[in-house]
Amino acid sequence: xxxKRTYSPRQEEPYRVNSKIRAREVRVVGDYVEGGNAVMPxxxxxALAEENGLDLVEISPSxxxxxxxxxxxxxxKYEQKKKQKEIKSNAAKTVVKEIRFGPNTDDHDFDFKLKHxxxxxxxxxxxxxxxxxxxxxxxxxxxxEMLLLRFAQALEDYGQVEQLPKMEGKRMNIFVAPKQxxx
Numbered sequence: 001x002x003x004k005r006t007y008s009p010r011q012e013e014p015y016r017v018n019s020k021i022r023a024r025e026v027r028v029v030g031d032y033v034e035g036g037n038a039v040m041p042x043x044x045x046x047a048l049a050e051e052n053g054l055d056l057v058e059i060s061p062s063x064x065x066x067x068x069x070x071x072x073x074x075x076x077k078y079e080q081k082k083k084q085k086e087i088k089s090n091a092a093k094t095v096v097k098e099i100r101f102g103p104n105t106d107d108h109d110f111d112f113k114l115k116h117x118x119x120x121x122x123x124x125x126x127x128x129x130x131x132x133x134x135x136x137x138x139x140x141x142x143x144x145e146m147l148l149l150r151f152a153q154a155l156e157d158y159g160q161v162e163q164l165p166k167m168e169g170k171r172m173n174i175f176v177a178p179k180q181x182x183x
Contacts, residue, residue, distance in 0.1 A: 025041050027039050030067055055071065101130065117155055159179055
């Protein structure tokens with residue numbers, strides 16, 4: 001016995017095409033219209049598109065009258081998808097590296113972790129530094145805050161502070177973003 005198949009609802013088209021265009025008259029733009037654009041009844045515009053073996057696609061439905069273009073819809077959709085993919089691939093992916101301190105962190109440990117933070121910032125990653133208070137060390141909040149402010153000051157040449165020391169539960173956090181290199 002087979003299980004029930006569940007179908008996901010079909011994704012609605014982002015643009016209205018041909019007979020799905022609801023307006024009485026539309027502004028048609030493109031190569032198939034005299035002078036680059038013209039206002040005409042929707043059925044006449046659809047006929048013009050079919051004459052050329054193409055589709056009438058509503059590009060800007062909020063305009064008055066709506067703007068349509070005579071194009072091959074499948075090719076148009078493909079190009080739009082390609083553009084979206086390109087935009088997505090060019091978007092910077094932010095990496096956040098964490099550095100943990102205790103309220104009683106020694107100078108040597110501080111310097112060691114500072115070097116790591118500098119390398120992270122040079123590589124373009126954000127740095128989240130935090131002081132973790134365990135047990136009774138919570139009474140040293142100001143020591144933790146001083147440590148994080150010293151850390152931020154030491155990283156001034158490599159990054160800028162996005163968020164000043166802030167207490168969240170048993171942790172005090174600070175965020176440092178890399179400085180943007182001027183091109």
